Amino acid sequence: MxxxxxxxxxxxxxxxxxxxxxxxxxxxxxxxxxxxxxxxxxxxxxxxxxxxxxxxxxxxxxxxxxxxxxxxxxxxxxxxxxxxxxxxxxxxxxxxxxxxxxxxxxxxxxxxxxxxxxxxxxxxxxxxxxxxxxxxxxxxxxxxxxxxxxxxxxxxxxxxxxxxxxxxxxxxxxxxxxxxxxxxxxxxxxxxxxxSIDEAVLLNILNDSLGFATRISYLYEESPVTVRINESKRKFDISENKIEIPLKLEFILSEFPDDNLDETNKRIELEKFLEDEIEKDMKEVIKKLQEAKCDAIGIGRHVRAFHPKWFKEDWNEHFSTLDISPKVDVEIVKTGILE
Known part of the structure; x- marks a missing residue:
């Protein structure tokens, strides 16, 4: 040997x-x-x-x-x-x-x-x-x-x-x-x-690179609300100069002392609030990415693979000029241990 x-x-x-x-x-x-x-x-x-x-x-x-x-x-x-x-x-x-x-x-x-x-x-x-x-x-x-x-x-x-x-x-x-x-x-x-850390969490959602636990917190009518992502689905809807990112987010409620979510209207209102807030914050994240000419989401890879005629070799410059908008659909699928 x-x-x-x-x-x-x-x-x-x-x-x-x-x-x-x-x-x-x-x-x-x-x-x-x-x-x-x-x-x-x-x-x-x-x-x-x-x-x-x-x-x-x-x-x-x-x-x-x-x-x-x-x-x-x-x-x-x-x-x-x-x-x-x-x-x-x-x-x-x-x-x-x-x-x-x-x-x-x-x-x-x-x-x-x-x-x-x-x-x-x-x-x-x-x-x-x-x-x-x-x-x-x-x-x-x-x-x-x-x-x-x-x-x-x-x-x-x-x-x-x-x-x-x-x-x-x-x-x-x-x-x-x-x-x-x-x-x-x-x-x-x-x-x-x-x-920031909060913006980094949203970038991970946009990038479809979630870890074991993804939590987001907001203040809803003076009541803290924290949700954890149960499932996330992301797509890209791409045209020549406009990119829409539909996101389907299923949430588990981790914190909400206001409660009363057994009322249908209350749950719908909270879901709509989360959709609006997350969309607004994601737009700010995308704005910062475009200002930095940093495609950390990997949109360029998707464009090059499925829409090569719209891909530019100077992608960083082109990325900063695109109209990119997230579209968030939220569903609260669980509100506690028993529900």
């Missing part, structure tokens, strides 16, 4: 689970976080590298560690928002040229300096990358961000019919990372425009 000719032991490597970039090509800084076991505890070590390119900064970082950096179990990549204003793929290219690099890593854009986002992981019991991986996964499950991995995000970067919308993280007042919404890309660069 050949034996373990390709064996790589963890004890011989510094296994990095979290990395990140700030700066730009030519003057770049990267951070690498990996766990180190002591006799009493497991702690996180943070190494900084500087150089002109992502591969150069990694080589610089390896000059400061006793073992080779191993990125084969990399969970998360953080990128500064200033860095994301440049061609983001330049910072990701190296991961696809190394056979040991995973393509399932999560991506997030962060506000300000990267270092605090790494330092906060030093007190966590899990590895730094796993902490952010679970954090972003929980946002995906609640439809607060669009689920992307390194592989799926990079495929969109090479796509001229759809654009990225990546999680946006800030450092909260208690020195704990906080999700602030989504950052919008046009092509391969961050546009400087963002969506």
């Amino acid at each position: 050949a034996g373990c000719w390709d064996e790589r032991l963890y004890k011989n490597s510094s296994v990095v689970s979290l990395t990140g970039f700030e700066g730009e090509i030519g003057k770049l800084t990267a951070y690498y976080a990996y766990p180190e076991a002591t006799t009493n505890e497991m702690k996180t070590i943070i190494i900084t590298g500087e150089g002109v390119s992502p591969r150069d900064v990694r080589q610089d970082a390896e000059l400061k560690v006793e073992q080779t950096l191993d990125l084969s179990v990399l969970s998360t990549i953080l990128i500064s928002e200033k860095t994301a204003e440049h061609d983001i793929y330049k910072f990701l290219d190296g991961y696809f040229r190394d056979a040991n690099s995973p393509v399932t890593s999560k991506l997030a854009i962060v506000q300000g300096d990267l270092k605090p986002f790494f330092e906060v992981s030093e007190d966590k019991q899990s590895t730094a990358g796993d902490f952010y991986d679970r954090f972003i996964t929980s946002l995906e499950e609640n439809s607060m961000v669009i689920p992307y991995t390194l592989q799926t995000a990079s495929s969109v970067l090479f796509e001229n019919a759809q654009d990225l919308a990546l999680p946006y993280l800030i450092m909260g007042e208690e020195q704990h990372p906080k999700a602030e919404g989504l950052v919008l890309f046009s092509g391969r660069s961050f546009t400087g425009k963002k969506l």
